[in-house]
Amino acid sequence: MSGVMVDVRGVHKGFGPLKVLRGVDLQVRTGEVTVILGPSGSGKSTLLRAINHLEKVNRGWISIDGELIGYRRSGDKLYELREKDILRQRTHIGFVFQNFNLFPHLTALENIVEAPISALRRPRKAAVVAAERLLERVGLADKAGAYPRQLSGGQQQRVAIARALALEPKVLLFDEPTSALDPELVGEVLDVIKDLTRTGTTMIIVTHEVSFAREVADTVVFLDGGVVVEQGPPASVLDAPQHERTRAFLSKVL
Numbered sequence: 001m002s003g004v005m006v007d008v009r010g011v012h013k014g015f016g017p018l019k020v021l022r023g024v025d026l027q028v029r030t031g032e033v034t035v036i037l038g039p040s041g042s043g044k045s046t047l048l049r050a051i052n053h054l055e056k057v058n059r060g061w062i063s064i065d066g067e068l069i070g071y072r073r074s075g076d077k078l079y080e081l082r083e084k085d086i087l088r089q090r091t092h093i094g095f096v097f098q099n100f101n102l103f104p105h106l107t108a109l110e111n112i113v114e115a116p117i118s119a120l121r122r123p124r125k126a127a128v129v130a131a132e133r134l135l136e137r138v139g140l141a142d143k144a145g146a147y148p149r150q151l152s153g154g155q156q157q158r159v160a161i162a163r164a165l166a167l168e169p170k171v172l173l174f175d176e177p178t179s180a181l182d183p184e185l186v187g188e189v190l191d192v193i194k195d196l197t198r199t200g201t202t203m204i205i206v207t208h209e210v211s212f213a214r215e216v217a218d219t220v221v222f223l224d225g226g227v228v229v230e231q232g233p234p235a236s237v238l239d240a241p242q243h244e245r246t247r248a249f250l251s252k253v254l
């Protein structure tokens with residue numbers, strides 16, 4: 001499909017008897033922002049983790065920019081790639097986790113330069129200059145030498161965003177980036193993400209922040225019970241939902 005950056009086709013994922021994803025289809029066009037909403041346990045985080053092969057799918061497939069993620073195709077069969085090839089693919093997929101996942105023994109700057117140097121073999125000097133620019137971009141130019149324990153949750157998450165950007169990924173994934181933050185810190189992280197949405201970066205954001213979704217999304221996807229129940233522009237899904245399950249969810253969170 002021309003212009004599609006992320007292509008999810010018929011993806012199923014279970015954990016033992018628990019079926020978490022039940023045939024998800026999702027296409028995200030290059031440069032667009034897709035926001036995924038849904039109740040807890042609906043499969044949102046599992047879907048994000050499957051996109052960069054942190055979770056192996058049971059059926060279906062996922063491609064980014066035309067490249068199968070985690071597998072190679074031979075005839076009608078898919079064979080899992082070697083770990084080094086999966087790690088190479090992940091350098092094209094930025095992932096911002098709920099709980100920051102910063103290295104506690106590294107400064108903010110070192111957290112950002114680690115992947116470009118180790119994964120992309122960038123010269124350290126160039127990686128440091130780029131990291132300093134990214135810290136400035138997320139409003140933390142004065143925190144380069146600070147360790148995660150010396151930063152607020154909002155500051156840690158902004159460092160995590162800068163770290164994801166350091167690899168210049170084709171797509172950025174956000175897994176409930178504000179859920180671990182105190183309410184007064186949520187705005188500073190959402191403001192950084194809003195700025196990113198204006199740069200033409202392809203983004204998939206899992207969040208409970210419905211007003212934020214209305215503001216930044218090109219497409220809103222409502223996931224429930226491991227299936228896509230409804231999707232479309234924010235004005236359609238959030239203001240005039242067609243499905244009863246979507247209406248019930250929104251009535252509880254708005």
